[in-house]
Amino acid sequence: MNWVWFHKLASPPTAYAFARALRPWLFWPAALMMIWASYAGLFVVPPDYQQQDAFRIIFVHVPAASLSLLVYSMMAIAAGIGLIWRMKLAHAVAAACVLPGAVFTVLALATGAIWGKPMWGAWWAWDPRLTTELILLFMYLGYMALRASFDDIGRADRASAVLALVGLVNIPIIKYSVVWWNSLHQGQTLSLFGKSAIDPSMVTPLLVMLLAFLMFFGALLCDGLCAQILRRERNAQWLLKQVQ
Amino acid sequence: MTPRRRRMLFVGLILLAVSSAAAFLLTALNGNVQYNIVPSDVFAGKAPKDRTFRLGGMVEQGSVKREPGSLQIQFDITDYAHEVTVRYSGVLPDLFREGQGVVVRGKLVKATNDMKDGQRLMIAEEVLAKHDENYMPPNVAESLKKTHDTRRMQETAVTSQPPVNN
Numbered sequence: 001m002n003w004v005w006f007h008k009l010a011s012p013p014t015a016y017a018f019a020r021a022l023r024p025w026l027f028w029p030a031a032l033m034m035i036w037a038s039y040a041g042l043f044v045v046p047p048d049y050q051q052q053d054a055f056r057i058i059f060v061h062v063p064a065a066s067l068s069l070l071v072y073s074m075m076a077i078a079a080g081i082g083l084i085w086r087m088k089l090a091h092a093v094a095a096a097c098v099l100p101g102a103v104f105t106v107l108a109l110a111t112g113a114i115w116g117k118p119m120w121g122a123w124w125a126w127d128p129r130l131t132t133e134l135i136l137l138f139m140y141l142g143y144m145a146l147r148a149s150f151d152d153i154g155r156a157d158r159a160s161a162v163l164a165l166v167g168l169v170n171i172p173i174i175k176y177s178v179v180w181w182n183s184l185h186q187g188q189t190l191s192l193f194g195k196s197a198i199d200p201s202m203v204t205p206l207l208v209m210l211l212a213f214l215m216f217f218g219a220l221l222c223d224g225l226c227a228q229i230l231r232r233e234r235n236a237q238w239l240l241k242q243v244q
Numbered sequence: 245m246t247p248r249r250r251r252m253l254f255v256g257l258i259l260l261a262v263s264s265a266a267a268f269l270l271t272a273l274n275g276n277v278q279y280n281i282v283p284s285d286v287f288a289g290k291a292p293k294d295r296t297f298r299l300g301g302m303v304e305q306g307s308v309k310r311e312p313g314s315l316q317i318q319f320d321i322t323d324y325a326h327e328v329t330v331r332y333s334g335v336l337p338d339l340f341r342e343g344q345g346v347v348v349r350g351k352l353v354k355a356t357n358d359m360k361d362g363q364r365l366m367i368a369e370e371v372l373a374k375h376d377e378n379y380m381p382p383n384v385a386e387s388l389k390k391t392h393d394t395r396r397m398q399e400t401a402v403t404s405q406p407p408v409n410n
Contacts, residue, residue, distance in 0.1 A: 049385030050339060050375055058379070084251045120372045121337030127279045165258050169266045180270075182300055183279045184347055187377040199380035 010089045013238045016229045019222040027219035033212035040205040048202075057115045058198075059205055062190065063213040065108035068136060069171055071101035071217060075143075076168040079161035091157035092232060094164060095147060096224025100217050102140035109133060120184060128177040129185035132170060139167035153232060280347045283326040286364055291352060299328060299366060300347040300374070308342055321346065321366075329359065332368040345374035 008014050041059035048055035075097035082090035112130065113123045124130065143160050150156035178187050189197045190210075196203055233239050245253075270277065280300035285291060291299075304320035304327060311317070315334055319342075320327040330348050340346060350368035359365060380388075 046381035046383075048379050049382040051379075054338075055379055080255050083255055084248060086248075086251075119337065119339055119375060121335075121340075122370075122372055125279070125372065128277055162258060165255060166262050168259065169262045173266065173270070181274075181278050182282070184372060184374060186375055189377040189379065197377040197379070199384055201381060201384075202379055 010087060012089065012229050012233050012236070015089055016226060016233075016239075019225045019229075023219050023222040026215045026222065030212045030215035030219060033208050034216070037205040037209035037212060041209065045202045045205060051119055054115065054118050057111050058189070059209050061108060061111040061115060062206060063210045064104045064111060065133070066190075066210060067213050067217055068101060068105040068108050068133070069174060070214075071097050071104060072136060072139070072164075072167065073171055075101060076164040076171075079157075079164040082157060083161045083165075088157070088232065089229075091161065092225055092228035093221070094161065095157070096221050096228050098140055098143050098147070099224065100220040102137065102144070104213075104217075105133065105137045105140060109137065125184050127184040128181045129174065129183055132174040132177050135170055136167075136174060139163075139170060143167070282323040283321055283328045283364075284323050286328055286352070287326045293352065296349055296351050296369065298347050298349045299330075300345070301328075303340070303342050303344050303346055305342050321348065328364045328366055329355075330366045330368050330371075332371050334371070336371055337373040339373035339375055340371065345376070347372045347374060 009018060037059060041056055045056070047053050075094045078090045078094040078097065081087055082094060109130075112133075116125070117123050143163055146163055147156045147160045150159060177183060178185050187197070190203075190206065191197070198206065230239070280298035281291060283299065283301050286299065291297060299321060301321040301323045304322045307318075307320035307327075309318045316331070317333070317336070318329065318331045320329050330350065332348065332350075348366065348368040349370040349372075350366045353365055353367050355363050355365045
């Protein structure tokens with residue numbers, strides 16, 4: 001296989017130009033889809049037979065929670081690639097993942113609490129799913145703190161990559177917590193390869209919102225990556241030429 | 245061994261070590277990670293004595309008795325094999341109703357005289373309502389009910405959880 005394109009993309013100047021060019025193509029469709037899916041989720045979709053209108057928070061809760069897991073997996077894989085192949089750009093991608101990932105986790109926990117109070121009767125419960133998701137937030141925060149504690153960016157990359165890989169074990173535990181144990185949290189609604197447990201009349205805004213969150217994350221990743229490259233390459237000739 | 249190979253091995257070993265540690269930990273904790281136990285566990289003697297714990301199951305159809313003029317309520321929790329009677333005084337979540345999955349936190353106490361032989365009684369401090377992952381409009385739920393599917397659906401909501409195996 002010819003990997004030239006990959007090595008080219010992994011060079012900071014190409015990656016910088018690529019990320020800047022890609023960003024608007026992710027951001028604006030994501031914004032439009034979010035607006036449509038919010039409108040459809042709030043006003044078009046019929047209320048749930050049990051939870052009435054309270055279930056509508058699912059259109060934010062599920063995409064945020066899915067992304068919190070996905071972003072962490074991506075961060076750990078990028079960190080692993082950076083560690084094995086000594087690829088600085090992979091470390092930069094991992095570093096750019098952490099802030100959006102932490103925000104999605106906070107959003108999932110907050111919307112979960114807002115949903116839990118009227119339906120379950122509690123803001124919080126030490127349920128396996130909720131507890132493991134809270135641990136995920138601490139993994140993100142720990143990653144940030146570890147990264148911030150090194151002056152040398154190369155050492156920060158390597159140390160935080162190990163932490164990211166260690167935390168990866170939590171991801172399948174979060175995903176299967178509702179299957180392995182009795183829990184207060186309900187099972188998974190959306191299914192990639194099977195019938196989803198949500199009525200077809202309600203599922204479209206949920207899928208659109210999920211795609212919108214994905215693309216929005218892509219735009220945030222482009223921004224974060226550009227910021228990382230600017231910081232790491234601040235003395236490089238190509239960057240000086242671009243700025244001048 | 246090339247340096248890259250060595251780093252690959254290093255990453256592989258991290259993943260292996262952490263996942264086996266997690267697997268041992270979770271196997272050891274299995275019983276304690278359960279958010280709740282079910283009435284059958286209570287009858288199998290697996291419920292803690294003199295200590296609060298969480299009990300989960302369905303609110304038995306027709307078992308809810310409210311005391312007029314107070315928040316006092318009594319109902320049976322069932323896992324379709326055994327029932328435990330629960331007494332509670334306080335505000336209930338919106339989803340609480342007969343046939344709904346609930347998780348109550350409380351302590352087992354001696355059955356009172358007005359109860360049947362062998363019946364178990366729990367005084368609850370907290371009642372949480374569960375809901376399952378099925379979402380549908382009211383008219384769809386209505387037509388499912390007509391085809392007697394709702395009952396089966398609600399049953400799977402309780403039994404879809406794995407049995408407690410300590």
